[in-house]
Amino acid sequence: MNKILLLACATTLVGCANNYDVSTNLDKENFTEYFKPSQVQVFESDQIPSGYKNIGSIEGMSCQQAENDVPAATADARTQARIAAANLKANGIVIDVCETEYNTESPQCLTLVTCYARALAVPSQSQP
Numbered sequence: 001m002n003k004i005l006l007l008a009c010a011t012t013l014v015g016c017a018n019n020y021d022v023s024t025n026l027d028k029e030n031f032t033e034y035f036k037p038s039q040v041q042v043f044e045s046d047q048i049p050s051g052y053k054n055i056g057s058i059e060g061m062s063c064q065q066a067e068n069d070v071p072a073a074t075a076d077a078r079t080q081a082r083i084a085a086a087n088l089k090a091n092g093i094v095i096d097v098c099e100t101e102y103n104t105e106s107p108q109c110l111t112l113v114t115c116y117a118r119a120l121a122v123p124s125q126s127q128p
Helices: 002-017 028-039 074-087
Strands: 041-043 053-064 092-102 111-121
Touching: 028 074, 053 074, 074 092, 074 111
Parallel strands: 041 092
Antiparallel strands: 053 111, 092 111
């Protein structure tokens, strides 16, 4: 009787083992986008390493669209600027200025923070 019960359990487990399909919402592109800002180092204007190349001007924005939304934040605008730099294949930026506008004329934003920056290609030995 024990052998029959053991055989039945083993057959059931083996039969179920092959019927699992795993599907997830994980996507390599999501990870690439999520970690993009970490590929770009922020430099102060007086600490730019020698040998850099200026790739271009960029900006990052943070917008509060409704009164019950999170207020626009400088940190979010800086992160968006880093993403814009990474999209240009830059590995460094210098943020020149961040401006905050309240009650903007734009119908999309109640509060808007815009950071203007320069995207840089910095030699790898200068990276921490």
